[in-house]
Amino acid sequence: MIRVYKIVALLVVGFTFMACPADDSPSSEPLRDYQEVYDEELVEIENFLDTHYVTVDADFNTTFTEIPDGGTQTPISEMPELTHIPVTLNDVDYKVYYLRLNEGNNENPTALDSVYSSYKGQLLDKTVFDHASTPIWFKLEEVIPAWGKIFPLFKTGDFVENTSTGIVSYSGYGAGVMFVPSGLGYFNIEKALIPAYSPLIFTFSLKRLRYRDHDGDKILSKYEYGPDLAEEAIDTDGDDYYDYLDVDDDADGVLTKEEVKFTYVDGTVTKTGYYPYTGKSTDDPLTPYDDRRGIPRKFTGPIVPPSTLPSPASDDSDFTDATRLRRHLDKTCKPPYTN
Incomplete structure (x- = not known):
């Protein structure tokens, strides 16, 4: 096709x-x-x-x-x-x-x-x-x-x-x-x-x-194509646009880059950032946000600093669970978000 x-x-x-x-x-x-x-x-x-x-x-x-x-x-x-x-x-x-x-x-x-x-x-x-x-x-x-x-x-x-x-x-x-x-x-x-x-x-x-981002949706193409760059690229919503070339991966009417956006306070200024696909293993203390948090799933619990969570931490897994359905791929999950 x-x-x-x-x-x-x-x-x-x-x-x-x-x-x-x-x-x-x-x-x-x-x-x-x-x-x-x-x-x-x-x-x-x-x-x-x-x-x-x-x-x-x-x-x-x-x-x-x-x-x-x-x-x-x-x-x-x-x-x-x-x-x-x-x-x-x-x-x-x-x-x-x-x-x-x-x-x-x-x-x-x-x-x-x-x-x-x-x-x-x-x-x-x-x-x-x-x-x-x-x-x-x-x-x-x-x-x-x-x-x-x-x-x-x-x-x-x-x-x-x-x-x-x-x-x-x-x-x-x-x-x-x-x-x-x-x-x-x-x-x-x-x-x-x-x-x-x-x-x-x-x-x-x-x-x-x-690393390239072909569609400019703030998610690197290497994560959107598929495992090991399989011969057939991923098309999550079945709309004939591969995810790495699709600005709305789940066809929910919300741009992917809007679904992976978050805000944080730096001093007294509110700024915008974008979740990485997968969070870092350790938090950088020099950043005012938590680097360990990747793109979350549809969030259901309260926001608390991961450093205060027990291990394993059920609500923090919304950001870290390797098998989670990230919210930009979940058409039932739309803004406004609590996180």
Whole structure:
């Protein structure tokens, strides 16, 4: 079924088949059978992994070298860092190999989010077709499919900015290499140095990320799409608008962002805030509101500070119970709210 979005701007959300910007206009070759092409390319990719070794420097830059006759270097195919995931697209079950050079320390993006990445793109003959040593922001929805599958397997690290020079230093960030069949890349598109039907190698690092809110309803899209970004996104009210693109998730006539709003007093000033989808594990004493409270269910009890509640606290579970029906998804629950 074709979905019609409630927000006109979101009509342009699509897939660009681009992993990185380029000035050249693409051309295309006649369309071939996806399975036939993949069967050929899997042999090429696995042969590359069997016949090459990789050297990695302290910044996770990579150099691929063919193992000479009689060489004792460890082929990529035998590295413990090499693994693969299954990806199904266009009725083809792909095996996507990747090297986990460093997992990262902090947060994983989802395929709906933006990543700040440095990268190098190569063909199997090691021709470099693109390179960004300085990180660039990418929306994972707008790049080749493989990026949206592999980047979420890595985490961001830490960064420190030198206030006098403006130079940002990164540490502990995720870094890896993905080996991409053309069916998860450009397929029959020929662009710049990339011939049609070319498997690709991307060495990349995940420096930072931005969680996105596609419909601006104050709930991150990663919470509204569904568990593990299931193939079919969530449509709570069955109105043919996915929740992450729906400004009224339960079709009760009240905008979602109004249902997740609360007010609090900061000194003598009444201000507005928005409940996080899930509250923090500990309260930040510097904020005048309780950070532990996520979006509540339809509230039925008195408001008391969680610190004064017994454990378990029945009324506080209105904010914290993992299985609760949050009020923006409950069309029987409308403002005005007591909390």
